[in-house]
Amino acid sequence: MHRCLLGDVSHSRSARKELTRQALLDAAVRLLADQGLSSLSLREVTRAAGIVPAAFYRHFADIGQLGVALVEQSLGGTRDAERMVRIGLTGSDELIEQSMAVLFEEVRRHPERHRFVARERYGGVAVVRRAIEEQLRRGADELAADLVSGGLDAAAYLREWPAEDVRMATTLFVDHMWQTAAALLDVVDDPRAMAALRERATRQLRLIVAGCEHWRG
Amino acid sequence: MHRCLLGDVSHSRSARKELTRQALLDAAVRLLADQGLSSLSLREVTRAAGIVPAAFYRHFADIGQLGVALVEQSLGGTRDAERMVRIGLTGSDELIEQSMAVLFEEVRRHPERHRFVARERYGGVAVVRRAIEEQLRRGADELAADLVSGGLDAAAYLREWPAEDVRMATTLFVDHMWQTAAALLDVVDDPRAMAALRERATRQLRLIVAGCEHWRG
DNA sequence: AACGTCGGTGCACAGGTGTTTACTGGGTGA
DNA sequence: TCACCCAGTAAACACCTGTGCACCGACGTT
Incomplete structure (x- = not known):
């Protein structure tokens, strides 16, 4: 039955x-x-x-395959949302602000999914770890592509960077975003701690961008 | 018997x-x-x-308490080693180079311990997660103290920063070090990939330091 | 209307789990 | 020397685990 x-x-x-x-x-x-x-x-x-x-x-x-499906559902959506919010941006502060806004909103809407991803990124199930790393790699690649060939004027200087350096920088950016998401989960029910984390993470991203602007290969 | x-x-x-x-x-x-x-x-x-x-x-x-003991044994040693290597340094490139050297050496000597820490940082056992976060916080605090009151000339400008901004920066630095350690574990038996990772991580740290040098509060 | 497909059922199996209990026997302090 | 301490033992407890198997019956096709 x-x-x-x-x-x-x-x-x-x-x-x-x-x-x-x-x-x-x-x-x-x-x-x-x-x-x-x-x-x-x-x-x-x-x-x-x-x-x-x-x-x-x-x-x-088996449970591992269920994990992979969960990764695709969890990170796929956020990756798309991050990409959407980037179209039409011109300033780097705007980029940071908007990316952070999307991240916080996604974590607010699906805290469990992001908790799962944070746990399993370096977790015990190899096939799931791979799936997550793949998604993050695609995230960094998409950011690089959007910055280099997109209309974000403030990042125009990146067009003259070697591709590898661009990936180096976007990887740092994306990694830090996800580290922030992971840290966010521990304070998700404390609005003041959340605000403090957001402030700090935003400044850290600005620091990274400032580093890019003064980068000498 | x-x-x-x-x-x-x-x-x-x-x-x-x-x-x-x-x-x-x-x-x-x-x-x-x-x-x-x-x-x-x-x-x-x-x-x-x-x-x-x-x-x-x-x-x-229970197993959780064993985990906490493992954290202390694993991160305590590395934290001390990082601290030791910092005494007498004067340049920020030197700081980056030496910190990275210690990190890679520690991971080479005890890959299993660091794999454990990477897994459990956002893992399923709350008490272990706390223990790890505590160790990382102490690491960032020690770095901040060494930079502000130590003899590292290149970081003298930090003395005029608000304490919170210094912690913001050292947290980013330390977090990135540990993220590098975690990534290192996946390529620990591929010397070329290891070298590439070390190169990229070093450049990312330089980017962070460059950001600090041009930081406007 | 007849029939094959296939998502879901119910039951069984062998094996692993955490924890308790009463015990043994060698190191240690009086 | 003798009695206590306590790290380690052995056996038993009730419980949970993944997976195989035969089976059912609604859906979909012919």
């Missing part, structure tokens, strides 16, 4: 499958609020998702 | 206890090479250390 996850509304089979797949992801991210992926048990997830353990295998080969 | 961990050499009781305590820490760090602390089982550790599960409680209340 099939369990009804969202009432008795009749769905196509593939839609129902997608529904329980998402239920698994949601349940997992909820449970991962206070434990690492490598200690998350398959039974625990299926229990929270409202299905039987063996049914897990209809969606993922 | 007491198991002999290092032959039949007779030791005082407290010395023997210290010996098996260290055996537990060593076994744990070895097992943590490819898993997170939260999925490390007490039985696994005691098996690898050559004692019976119940004897674990003679040394630690």
Whole structure:
């Protein structure tokens, strides 16, 4: 007998499958609020998702694959949002301010997802670690591309940098953004600490940009 | 019957206890090479250390406490080494070069320990996360103190900065060092990738320092 | 209307887990 | 020398784990 996850509304089979797949992801991210992926048990997830353990295998080969799906869902969205906010910017202070705003908003909306990413970036599951590193690399590459060929006047000088130096700088920028996200999670329920962190992180990004402006290869 | 961990050499009781305590820490760090602390089982550790599960409680209340001890052993040593190398330095390039040298040497000597720290910094065990954050905070504070009141001429301008700004900068510096250590672990057996990472990280630190030199509060 | 597909079920298995309990026997201080 | 201490032992406890298997029944196709 099939369990009804969202009432008795009749769905196509593939839609129902997608529904329980998402239920698994949601349940997992909820449970991962206070434990690492490598200690998350398959039974625990299926229990929270409202299905039987063996049914897990209809969606993922193992917990690691579920982790990879979670990474794509979590970082893909934020990466896109960061990219969107960059179009039309002209000043570097604006870039910093807006990027930080998107980051804080994303963490506010999905704290569990970002907690998961922070945990697993150097966590125990190799395949998940790789997936995260890949997403961050793409983030740094996109930033580099936007800065060099985009309309951000204040970054025009980057066009004369060697590509490797640009990547060096954008990697530092993106890494620091994610480190900030990770630190943010520990103070997410203390508005004053959040404001202080945002202020400090913003200044740190300005410091990095100031370094770029006075960089001699 | 007491198991002999290092032959039949007779030791005082407290010395023997210290010996098996260290055996537990060593076994744990070895097992943590490819898993997170939260999925490390007490039985696994005691098996690898050559004692019976119940004897674990003679040394630690639970796996979390063992983790805290591991943090102190791992980060304490590196923090001291970083501090030592700083005495007598005068130039900021020298500071960067020497700090990076110590970092790479420490990671080379104890890759497992640093892998553990990287994993658990945002890992699933709250008490261990706190212990790591505390060590990093002390590292940034010590760097700030050494720069402001030490003999590093190139950093003399920092004496006129507000204390909060100095901490902002040293936190960025220290955070980036540890992020580098974490990244280093993924390429520790590829000399060319190691050299590339070291080059990039050094340039990133120079970029940060350049930012400091042109900082307007 | 008949039939194959396949997401979900229920049950079983062998093995691992943390923790408690009563114990042993060698180092140690009186 | 003798009695205490206490690190380490052995066995048992109840519980949780991943995975295999046969099965069911609604959906979708022909």
